[in-house]
Amino acid sequence: MIGFLVKRLGLMALTALVLTFVVFALTNLEPNLEKLAKEQNFSRMSDEQVASWLEKEGYNRPLVNRYAEWVIQAGSGDLGQSTRFREPVASILGPRLWLTAKLMFWVMIVMVPCALALGVLAGMREGSRTDRTLSTVAIASTATPEYVSGVILVTIFASSAVGLKWLKGSATSAAENITFENFALPVATMALYGMGYIARMTRASMAEVMTAQYIRTARLKGVSFPRIVVGHALRNALIAPFTVIMLQFPWLLTGVVIVETLFNYKGFGWLLVEAASNNDIELLLSCSVVAVVVVLATQLISDIGYVFLNPRIRVR
Amino acid sequence: MEPLGWGAIFARMALAFWPVWLSLAAVFALSIGLRRRLGLYGRLFDSPMGMIGLALVLFWVFAAVFADVIAPFGPLEQYSGMKNIKPGAFLGDDGGVFLLGGDNLARDVFSRMVHGARTVLEIAPAATLFAFMVGITLGLPAGFFGGTVDTVLSFLANLVLAFPVILLFYLLVTPEMRETAIPTALAATLFVFPIVFFLLLFWSRYGEDPARAAPFIGTTLVLGLWVYSGLAFNADPLGVFSMDPNLLNIFVSVVFVNAPTVFRIVRGLGMDIKTRDYVAAAQTRGEGAWYIMLWEILPNVRGPLIVDFCLRLGYTTILLGTLGFFGLGVSPESPDWGMTINEGRRLLSIYPHPALPPALALISMVLGLNLLADGLREQSMKD
Numbered sequence A: 001m002i003g004f005l006v007k008r009l010g011l012m013a014l015t016a017l018v019l020t021f022v023v024f025a026l027t028n029l030e031p032n033l034e035k036l037a038k039e040q041n042f043s044r045m046s047d048e049q050v051a052s053w054l055e056k057e058g059y060n061r062p063l064v065n066r067y068a069e070w071v072i073q074a075g076s077g078d079l080g081q082s083t084r085f086r087e088p089v090a091s092i093l094g095p096r097l098w099l100t101a102k103l104m105f106w107v108m109i110v111m112v113p114c115a116l117a118l119g120v121l122a123g124m125r126e127g128s129r130t131d132r133t134l135s136t137v138a139i140a141s142t143a144t145p146e147y148v149s150g151v152i153l154v155t156i157f158a159s160s161a162v163g164l165k166w167l168k169g170s171a172t173s174a175a176e177n178i179t180f181e182n183f184a185l186p187v188a189t190m191a192l193y194g195m196g197y198i199a200r201m202t203r204a205s206m207a208e209v210m211t212a213q214y215i216r217t218a219r220l221k222g223v224s225f226p227r228i229v230v231g232h233a234l235r236n237a238l239i240a241p242f243t244v245i246m247l248q249f250p251w252l253l254t255g256v257v258i259v260e261t262l263f264n265y266k267g268f269g270w271l272l273v274e275a276a277s278n279n280d281i282e283l284l285l286s287c288s289v290v291a292v293v294v295v296l297a298t299q300l301i302s303d304i305g306y307v308f309l310n311p312r313i314r315v316r
Numbered sequence B: 001m002e003p004l005g006w007g008a009i010f011a012r013m014a015l016a017f018w019p020v021w022l023s024l025a026a027v028f029a030l031s032i033g034l035r036r037r038l039g040l041y042g043r044l045f046d047s048p049m050g051m052i053g054l055a056l057v058l059f060w061v062f063a064a065v066f067a068d069v070i071a072p073f074g075p076l077e078q079y080s081g082m083k084n085i086k087p088g089a090f091l092g093d094d095g096g097v098f099l100l101g102g103d104n105l106a107r108d109v110f111s112r113m114v115h116g117a118r119t120v121l122e123i124a125p126a127a128t129l130f131a132f133m134v135g136i137t138l139g140l141p142a143g144f145f146g147g148t149v150d151t152v153l154s155f156l157a158n159l160v161l162a163f164p165v166i167l168l169f170y171l172l173v174t175p176e177m178r179e180t181a182i183p184t185a186l187a188a189t190l191f192v193f194p195i196v197f198f199l200l201l202f203w204s205r206y207g208e209d210p211a212r213a214a215p216f217i218g219t220t221l222v223l224g225l226w227v228y229s230g231l232a233f234n235a236d237p238l239g240v241f242s243m244d245p246n247l248l249n250i251f252v253s254v255v256f257v258n259a260p261t262v263f264r265i266v267r268g269l270g271m272d273i274k275t276r277d278y279v280a281a282a283q284t285r286g287e288g289a290w291y292i293m294l295w296e297i298l299p300n301v302r303g304p305l306i307v308d309f310c311l312r313l314g315y316t317t318i319l320l321g322t323l324g325f326f327g328l329g330v331s332p333e334s335p336d337w338g339m340t341i342n343e344g345r346r347l348l349s350i351y352p353h354p355a356l357p358p359a360l361a362l363i364s365m366v367l368g369l370n371l372l373a374d375g376l377r378e379q380s381m382k383d
Helices: A002-027 A031-039 A049-056 A064-075 A089-124 A127-144 A145-159 A180-210 A215-222 A226-238 A237-247 A249-264 A268-277 A279-309 B005-015 B018-033 B040-048 B048-065 B111-147 B145-162 B165-172 B176-181 B182-190 B193-205 B211-233 B247-272 B277-285 B289-300 B302-325 B337-345 B356-381
Strands: none
Touching: A002 A064, A002 A279, A002 B145, A002 B165, A031 A049, A031 A215, A031 A279, A031 B176, A064 A279, A089 A127, A089 A180, A089 A226, A089 A237, A089 A249, A089 A268, A089 A279, A127 A180, A127 B356, A145 A180, A145 B302, A145 B337, A145 B356, A180 A226, A180 A237, A180 A249, A215 A226, A226 A237, A226 B289, A237 A249, A237 A279, A237 B302, A249 A268, A249 A279, A249 B165, A249 B302, A268 B165, A279 B165, B005 B018, B018 B040, B018 B048, B040 B048, B040 B356, B048 B111, B048 B356, B111 B145, B111 B193, B111 B247, B111 B289, B111 B302, B111 B337, B111 B356, B145 B247, B165 B247, B165 B302, B176 B182, B176 B247, B182 B193, B182 B211, B182 B247, B193 B211, B247 B289, B247 B302, B277 B289, B289 B302, B302 B337, B302 B356, B337 B356
């Protein structure tokens, strides 16, 4: 187990290093730097002035050197200065990540139980009418990306012209204080898209477990059907979905960005969009690194969790 | 004149789609008549869900083909007095109806929705196909040979997969990026794979008989390099194939995002199939590795690959919509669904009608593709 962990952590560190280098290179492209120079000084700089400014600020040194410097700096907690917010990146990132964490928490609370229930109910009697109906619901949910369901939900529940007018179409006020009224729509929008995929995985895994020998034995012994499902099948059927739920994180990030833009909730996704659209190189770089590290960490957790949940897998 | 009621609007819309209904009826009548002779495609007509999926997909395909006939107005045309107008309003006295109202720039929402299908169907299938070519050409050797080839390729694929898609798009699809050589370099790398794929395909089959191999390989090289020079470098000597730099940037990014997933699927399938008896038989006959991969393994994994192709096409449609939603789409004016939703959402709480039609169009198309994939999977499992 220790060897496995060390190997995984080593691979993860290597991946993180390569990926952050790629991000560093992509955010520090020649045209980006030129734009930065013009933003920092004045917009009608001549090419020579741009070149001399870049030279003075040290942007002309080899990429690898600058990357190494950035890694050392970032390691000591200094993530640079945001040009968009005129503040240190590290002090901006924290509160935004916390807001997104709250959003993710509620999304998970809504999405995971719904998806598992949907999948287990559909998979316990494969091919039945319940199965067909619920599977179609799951397929429909995977076909509805956040920017579509968000628009539809806002029209139905929050539009001031038509619809029910129950909820708010903006989640800006949720940053201070979360209420059902301002947070239900963003959470529902995000949960809807991810739900179908997890439900389908759960269904497939449940259907497979239900054909296993020990389930048949339990049936022949006369154990009641609900008891079979809850007591015998459920734990084994939930191994595969666990991995899937953990691997959903990179997908959820896209959802976070869309939902936070759509509902104007100023979290991490919103920050990423601000950084990218304002050519805020240091901020975008830090956001990217956070995103990549989160993805890699969830991959690691899913691998370890898989081993713990499934005693048949032995790692050396 | 009084604006039309919702009943009349729907009736008129149904009427506007007449070429689509006609083509759909023709396709379905023909296919159901011949379904016993059409293999997997024919068996699709035994599953109601698969049929609904196919109908939805074909609906948008035909809508894209006949967009000029269906749409009463041009997708970019602006009409004074029609800004944000309610659905069913008349343009002048006999100028036609804005069936689904007008958008913020006084364009007809219905016409834009119909033309949006064209934008999506121009890019998504081609991008998915390229991603499959890359994934297959790299995934087969990784699965078949294993070892170092597999380790290196898998590491690279996992690198790309560890990138959150949205981040990759924000880094790759930017105006600054277009000023650099990166999109061209990526295109030059990715677009080589289809040529390599076909060369290997023909060479592994006819390689021992140069006389038979020559026409195939010659055609591939001439045609492939011609298209390649046009698409990747915009240097087609005859000027037939070319791609706008922005479009190329988007196209390459979508292929780049999709290819590693295809790679993983093909690799897994290859590892599974290579232990089969017919592979061993081919090895005993002394067939080359590429022959076995492309002519023994690949035809036998077509079922899962076709299913995944449908799913991936839906996913690509969603991706293109995401790009449009963030304003990174094909061109600022294009009727692309994602972009139209993005434009419409700003005024969503006052005027919901410009944003809803493209949203529903996108759902119905992706849903159709997913149902189609599900139907195909169900039918191919019956083998």
